[in-house]
Amino acid sequence: MESLTSPVKAAHPEGAAYGTVLDAEVALRFSTLDAEYEAIRERAALLDLSGERIIELSGRDAVEFAQKVLARDVEYLTAERCMTSLVLAEDGTVVDQVVVWGREDSLLLESSTGAGTRLLEHLRAHAEPGVEITDRTAEYALFGLEGPYAWGVVGRLIDGELASLPFESIVDTQWDGVDVLFGRTGVTGEYGYKVLVPRESAERLWTKALEHAVPAGQEAVELAMLEVRQPVVRHEAGEGVDVLEMGAGWLVDITKDEFVGRDAVVAAFEGTAERRTVGFSGGTEVPAPGTPVTVGGEKIGEVVHAVHSVGLKSSLGLLRLPPDLAAAGLTLTVGDTEVVTLTSPYVTPKSWSTPII
Amino acid sequence: MTLDELRATAAARHDTCAQIKKMIVSRLDLPIEPAWITDDQPLFGRGLELDSLDVLELYVAIEAEFGVALYDSDMSVFGSVSRLADHVNPALAERAPTGSA
Structure with missing residues (x-):
């Protein structure tokens, strides 16, 4: 493609x-x-969101198919509503995060930036009679x-x-x-x-x-x-990282009976977690993904993704840590730099205190 | 801090967050286990999708559960479960900077 x-x-x-x-x-x-x-x-x-593919699901069984491939419930999504959902693989890892636009006779899935081809392949791999999957990009x-x-x-x-x-x-x-x-x-x-x-x-x-x-x-x-802990899938969903480790369980509707990946997510939820994600800031040098997180010289985790935050004027990123250490308010060492773990949102949006007039 | 001290600090936050999640699920009658809610999960809009009526219910619940009145607080208090924990248990906030802007 x-x-x-x-x-x-x-x-x-x-x-x-x-x-x-x-x-x-x-x-x-x-x-x-x-x-x-x-x-x-x-x-x-x-x-300019032209890096996002627009994929239409239509046909007699479009909603049923969407229910199968989306991790959130779209059964009652009307033509006046949209919602964000994850699309999961059978093993509970994230294929993509999509915005689902309700339409009268179909649904439009908006992929995340650059992930449309992967999403389209995933959808087609799960395709069934009664559903048409059309790339409208x-x-x-x-x-x-x-x-x-x-x-x-x-x-x-x-x-x-x-x-x-x-x-x-x-x-x-x-x-x-x-x-x-x-x-x-x-x-x-x-x-x-x-x-x-x-x-x-x-x-x-x-x-x-x-x-x-x-x-x-x-x-x-x-x-x-x-800064507002909105998942950026391409940075956060590494190989073998399930949706709970990513901290994106809130984009999964676990009360829905069936969808691709549900069994794996439930098993992960009921099992013993090995890693969880938490935000951090500190230092001016942006650490690369995989940079070790240490305490007293002992490695306890690693950097998932980090950038320079203009708002915080320091490095800002995500760490993957053992669950009993994945919490805000801890001083840790990333590479050679002291950092502090944070509560989200890391920057409070001005819109939260700006009325529409 | 040693690793054990860090674990104790994290446990204090996890405990408060767990208490908040339990309160939210119970007061708002949500059909999920409290542990399904993550500490960083936004409570309003995208996230737990609570609305302004839910806020009123939570104000009352937080005062009853934690003895903290948040009525005049800005919406950032509800930015996430972990952020709310800073407000209902101020000892946590002393350790956790919450960004700026």
Whole structure:
């Protein structure tokens, strides 16, 4: 399957830096990490989510199939709602984290960045008669708006009333005469919205949105996700790491009777955990994944993933530790640096104290 | 701190978090085992998906269970179970910085 490239790349600001994330070429930065992060946390940022595949499940048994492959319950997901769910392998490891968009006669699955090919292969491997699995990515572009004042941009761009939709509501609406699908959903803890627009109108919408919001690339978005402990699957779901070790059990509905991976998750929950994940900050040098975590020279765990947090002005990351040591408030050593484990969210989103007016 | 001291510190937090999870499941009649809720799990919006009515119920429950009134607190108190633990058991918060911004 071909690598994804943004359909609005030609309209990206000059000087954007690109990189490959799994099966997608994405903008890592449009300007600087600091400026884009500041837009997400203080104002409004525009995201080009073209690295995410849009996969449609349709046919007579689409909902039944979705119930089988999704770890959360979508039986009553209407055409006005969306939700986030994990997709698990039989062994309880994470295939992907998806946003499920309810539609009248189908469901749309939005993959995480670059993970669409893997997701599509997984879905097709579990395919059954009565379900059609169609990659719709080439027909659309998906854009996001995130930030404490993203609601203002929604008002200026589309319709002010959409800004205050309940969380995870979606609406079929129009932008400049074009049918678009609009949703209130995001990943950074700030006010978040997404617009699914037909590809032929994508560049026009992107260019218009740029007049009101600062474009933010993959690096700033992933940093903001980490700061509110929103899973970034590609960094956190290493080989053999189950969903409980990842700390993402909250994206699994264990009360649902059956879904791929459920037995493994239940077994892990009832068994003896070996590792759990906790956040940390400290030092300015960002430790690589796998860097040992020690206490008095004894290795007790390792770094999962870390970045430089603009908000905290230090390294910020996740550690995998024995369960009896996976807690906030501990001083540990990562490499040669003293760090402290944290309670989440590691940065409090400004949107939590910013009303929509 | 030695490894044993760190384990004791972690255990204190785990105990408070377990008490909070039990309280949430019981008061809000959730169909899950308390241990299914993770310490870092967001309580509102995406996460445990509690709503503003649940908040009112939790205010009352927290005061009854822990003797702590959180009525005037900002929403960040409910950022996660572990964050809530800092507020109902302030001794934990002294050890745990909670970021900025």
